[in-house]
Amino acid sequence: MKDFIDSIKARDLAARNAFQILLLYPGVQAYLWYKAANYLYKRGLRFLPEWIMYVVRSSLNIEIHPAAKIGKRLFIDHGTGLVIGATAVVGDDVTIYHGVTLGAVGKGAVPGAKRHPTVEDGVVIGAGAKILGDITLGKGCYVGANAVVRKDVPPGATAVGVPAVTKK
Amino acid sequence: MKDFIDSIKARDLAARNAFQILLLYPGVQAYLWYKAANYLYKRGLRFLPEWIMYVVRSSLNIEIHPAAKIGKRLFIDHGTGLVIGATAVVGDDVTIYHGVTLGAVGKGAVPGAKRHPTVEDGVVIGAGAKILGDITLGKGCYVGANAVVRKDVPPGATAVGVPAVTKK
Amino acid sequence: MKDFIDSIKARDLAARNAFQILLLYPGVQAYLWYKAANYLYKRGLRFLPEWIMYVVRSSLNIEIHPAAKIGKRLFIDHGTGLVIGATAVVGDDVTIYHGVTLGAVGKGAVPGAKRHPTVEDGVVIGAGAKILGDITLGKGCYVGANAVVRKDVPPGATAVGVPAVTKK
Numbered sequence: 001m002k003d004f005i006d007s008i009k010a011r012d013l014a015a016r017n018a019f020q021i022l023l024l025y026p027g028v029q030a031y032l033w034y035k036a037a038n039y040l041y042k043r044g045l046r047f048l049p050e051w052i053m054y055v056v057r058s059s060l061n062i063e064i065h066p067a068a069k070i071g072k073r074l075f076i077d078h079g080t081g082l083v084i085g086a087t088a089v090v091g092d093d094v095t096i097y098h099g100v101t102l103g104a105v106g107k108g109a110v111p112g113a114k115r116h117p118t119v120e121d122g123v124v125i126g127a128g129a130k131i132l133g134d135i136t137l138g139k140g141c142y143v144g145a146n147a148v149v150r151k152d153v154p155p156g157a158t159a160v161g162v163p164a165v166t167k168k
Numbered sequence: 169m170k171d172f173i174d175s176i177k178a179r180d181l182a183a184r185n186a187f188q189i190l191l192l193y194p195g196v197q198a199y200l201w202y203k204a205a206n207y208l209y210k211r212g213l214r215f216l217p218e219w220i221m222y223v224v225r226s227s228l229n230i231e232i233h234p235a236a237k238i239g240k241r242l243f244i245d246h247g248t249g250l251v252i253g254a255t256a257v258v259g260d261d262v263t264i265y266h267g268v269t270l271g272a273v274g275k276g277a278v279p280g281a282k283r284h285p286t287v288e289d290g291v292v293i294g295a296g297a298k299i300l301g302d303i304t305l306g307k308g309c310y311v312g313a314n315a316v317v318r319k320d321v322p323p324g325a326t327a328v329g330v331p332a333v334t335k336k
Numbered sequence: 337m338k339d340f341i342d343s344i345k346a347r348d349l350a351a352r353n354a355f356q357i358l359l360l361y362p363g364v365q366a367y368l369w370y371k372a373a374n375y376l377y378k379r380g381l382r383f384l385p386e387w388i389m390y391v392v393r394s395s396l397n398i399e400i401h402p403a404a405k406i407g408k409r410l411f412i413d414h415g416t417g418l419v420i421g422a423t424a425v426v427g428d429d430v431t432i433y434h435g436v437t438l439g440a441v442g443k444g445a446v447p448g449a450k451r452h453p454t455v456e457d458g459v460v461i462g463a464g465a466k467i468l469g470d471i472t473l474g475k476g477c478y479v480g481a482n483a484v485v486r487k488d489v490p491p492g493a494t495a496v497g498v499p500a501v502t503k504k
Contacts, residue, residue: 130313145466147332159332164483164495298481315500327500
């Protein structure tokens with residue numbers, strides 16, 4: 001737990017101490033509840049972990065399917081509107097901002113097949129980005145705000161959408 | 169109700185049974201509350217249906233104006249951040265993901281005039297898409313994630329924004 | 337307070353009276369709570385104002401850091417998913433729709449430095465737009481839905497992303 005808290009202080013200038021982080025960071029609370037729900041899910045329970053994450057979504061507005069596989073020290077910053085699907089895989093030391101979706105493409109999904117993204121270690125995903133389908137965001141890559149990503153992103157690369165154009 | 173539940177099972181691989189869907193699907197709950205609020209609204213009440221939808225928004229984070237006209241079997245998947253405006257019209261068997269807005273353009277709106285979109289039967293709207301103004305999404309069309317749509321989309325067509333570009 | 341309520345009636349066709357606006361407009365409630373939290377913050381308190389805004393975020397789904405500097409008559413319409421960072425500065429008579437972020441860029445931030453945007457008087461920011469870094473949105477400018485803005489926008493200008501393209 002201590003290295004998790006320390007990693008957040010290193011990633012957020014507004015973080016002050018462990019007490020404040022545990023009580024006031026919805027993304028930290030959601031991640032810890034996910035850990036509990038995922039533990040129950042792996043032991044074969046279904047409704048209870050789904051209900052836990054439903055309550056988390058209602059109170060913290062962060063939606064993580066209990067079946068998702070998430071590594072260590074995930075930092076969800078702000079978090080509002082985050083959706084992580086059932087077959088998503090997330091590595092260690094990932095940072096995800098609010099409004100991000102790790103989602104499915106919808107068409108042609110096969111029951112049991114992996115339909116959500118894999119996010120490797122150290123990836124940073126900007127606010128509002130939508131990562132869709134069984135694709136891979138490579139180690140340490142960066143995805144810009146509001147980007148729509150439907151293909152693999154190589155390790156260390158940057159994937160961005162089109163910035164706004166200004167007209168007089 | 170049964171064909172509504174069945175239609176959701178057909179549209180979401182994570183759906184398991186009617187019990188789970190009714191208790192754990194915020195989009196289903198919001199749609200049913202909208203039905204009640206819209207019933208009251210059509211009978212001339214204003215504050216009560218608006219308050220119902222205010223509570224729904226606070227607890228489920230899905231915002232539907234009680235005056236909106238919505239058809240049968242709307243499936244709101246995830247739903248967080250959804251906003252449907254007062255003069256929006258939505259047909260049957262529509263699927264809308266989280267973060268979508270059926271909104272107004274803001275400038276030049278006339279009181280009483282229709283200022284929100286019409287969404288015809290069977291349309292699918294991806295996460296984060298913003299549909300703005302009194303435009304029509306034609307029958308069975310598809311709108312991609314984070315797309316900004318301000319013109320009519322013909323029936324069966326696909327409207328998408330620009331996907332992210334990857335740089336090394 | 338009266339000119340605040342009047343300014344909202346002028347900006348939202350669905351607004352009916354002060355009673356409805358104060359009880360049913362989450363953006364109005366969040367703004368008033370921010371005023372209280374910011375008052376405490378300026379007097380040197382930290383945890384209490386942060387906790388107030390944590391509760392506001394949980395119940396209204398609007399996240400405003402108590403240290404942000406916000407002027408008069410801010411109208412947050414709908415508001416779901418809004419994030420306003422600690423060093424953001426917002427002028428008078430600004431209108432911000434739901435899903436907007438006034439955020440930091442993340443890389444290279446220096447403790448104590450201003451890392452969030454300045455938004456001048458009368459600006460309108462459309463739903464889902466992400467305004468990132470220590471940039472300035474000039475007086476009376478307009479930012480379109482889902483636009484990603486990382487450079488200054490001159491006064492009176494319009495900054496928009498790329499609208500969706502329709503394919504048959």
